[in-house]
Amino acid sequence: MFKKTALILATVLIFTYAVVLGGCKKDENNRTTYEIDVSLSENHLVGSQTVNYYNDTDTTVKELKFNLFGNAFRKGAKYSPISPAHLSLSYPNGINYGGMAVQDVNSNGQSLEFEISGEDANILTVNLGEEIFPEERVVVSIDFTLDLANVVARTGINAHTINLANFYPILCARGEQGFYECVYYSNGDPFYSDCADYTVKITLDKNFVVASSGKLCSSIEKGELTTKTYKIDNARSFAFVCSKLFKSITKTVDEVEITYYYYDDLTPDKSLEYAVKSIDFFSERFGKYCYDHFSVVQTEFVQGGMEFPALVMISDDLEDKAYGEVIVHETAHQWWQTAVGNNEIEYGFLDEGLTEYSVVLFYENNPEYGMTREYMVKSAQDTYKVFCSVSDKVFGKVNTVMMRSLKDFNGEYEYVNIAYIKPCIMYDCLRESIGDAKFFKGLQKYYKEFKFKNATPYDLVGIYEKTGADSNGFFESFFDGKVIL
Ligand SMILES: [Zn+2]
Known part of the structure; x- marks a missing residue:
């Protein structure tokens, strides 16, 4: 994330038809895979996901734990994602609530026991009913719903955009102590996850433009709805932002397709250039950028910006120089956090x-x-x-x-x-x-x-x-x- 208060640099100066695009190839890697299918209607998202979990540790697994970050927006949450100092900015139309619920968990049609657990109803614990040994896999399907609050945050619906980070149950990172549980602290970025391969199918009003972590594989329109399928491998999470107001410009540099989505920018070429130069420079300085696509997305966001795999959110409430600096900062996170991950709660x-x-x-x-x-x-x-x-x-x-x-x-x-x-x-x-x-x-x-x-x-x-x-x-x-x- 880019905290506005960290502007140490710039503030001082400062239908039915289908379009199939290449197709989604299936990778056979020793990685967990997610196949997520969600439908968005107003502020309500209905989803189902199939997680093919690969045990890449040297201990057996009897249960899986998922973070339910969306549940932190519910009424009565012990840990609010919004700090007291940001309440009025984050809730421009007054405090309101969202939440996340899990309806069913099964494995190949067999129901599995599950519970909403954790310190703040923030964890979905799934009892696998068997031991999964190292290098073995287990397939778990989860039906869930997410209600979006009207809140300017990583997950929320607002006047211009809908931010949809953390919109699905995300496997907790697994270390020597088991799955790492973390509550949704308002400070910092309380996230820690392992990389996985994602195929995400999103159905929504066809007038929405979607910016996402994934690369578009297919787009099918039916009546008033469109279904878009995206894919990204080796990603710590998957996020998307949608808006009926988005315009976009794209530039391809060194086989990386860089797209800037915006609705309020008089000099979009200038903004895109920050991202292009960043990808180019950091690739040369640190090592090649790890995906073949990257989206810079102007959106409603209280903090300066926020990084996700192959997608960054940039606040529409920043002055020129700060806007450019935040694009550079969030793009640098593609190396430090997206590629090289770390426990963002502890370190x-x-x-x-x-x-x-x-x-x-x-x-x-x-x-x-x-x-x-x-x-x-x-x-x-x-x-x-x-x-x-x-x-x-x-x-x-x-x-x-x-x-x-x-x-x-x-x-x-x-x-x-x-x-x-x-x-x-x-x-x-x-x-x-x-x-x-x-x-x-x-x-x-x-x-x-x-x-x-x-x-x-x-x-x-x-x-x-x-x-x-x-x-x-x-x-x-x-x-x-x-x-x-
Ligand atoms: Zn940051």
Whole structure:
């Protein structure tokens, strides 16, 4: 995500016929697959999904756990996705509610026991009734519904657009401790998932234009409805945004089709160019972009922007320079979060910090935008110093520990400074200390080794140690808050 409060850089300057497009090929990889079929009518979505789960761990599985993020918008939720500070902006027509429900779970026609569990009715636990051994598969089908609140958020219906991230039950990431459950914290991006292959069929009013994480395989119109089928492999989730107002422009660069969807932009070519240059530059600097399509989507969104596989949401409520900077930031997330994933609850700084520093690299490499590395790093340092001073005066202490969970942050201001700005400074210090050659070699190695996997901060440290940089003490001093900036 791009927090507006993290604008450290720009604010300072600042029918029936069918069209079949190539067809959907079936991949036989050792990955979990989702086949999702949803119908959208006004604010109500009816869905069914078949998950072919592949046990890629070395332990057996007796149950599957799915996140029901859409349920956090229900009345009485313990954890609201909207922070108190954003209530009026997020609910322009007053507070209202949505929710998610599961009607049936079965495996090859045999009903399975399931329960809505978790700390905040946020988890669907499915009892498989048998053990699934390592390298074995199990097929589970789920019928569900999602009611959309009128809320400016990752999932919500508004005047111009309908944002549909987290619209289906998403498998929790599975680690040594089993499936990782996370509630919907309003701070940060409370997401952690493994990569899977998706085929998603969406039926809706034919007047909607759809921007999605997937590549369009077919589009069939029948009466007033259209059914579009999309596919994307190796994705942590699938999101889409639809609008009857969308216009779009597309540019293909190095076999990547980049499309910008917008409804309020006098210079759409300029906006698209930010994405084109970002994909081009980050591919050259870190390693080739991991999909063959990418959608930049202007939408109603309270925070600056939000990243999803092959799709980014950009808030329509940003000034020019900030708008461009947010496009660069969200595009950089395609490397850091979408490709190289991480537990964003425990290590939010891992992707956000590197993404922020990627923005610095972008502007450094594109001087025509008038921002230098020195200027941006100095701005970050100044912002961080003000944070330390303010925290000291208000709370009598400053907690600069980066290695802590989302729940342990004292609000957005602290989170932005510790998870975005401080690590951004950290990467510049690292680069100064080990030189450009080792610094970039490390990032390229990190991308290559952890693409489509989940990394931890220790993995990043390990990568730099392998490059010959004596960096362990360096990272530790930042992670545990000992370093004085
Ligand atoms: Zn971000």
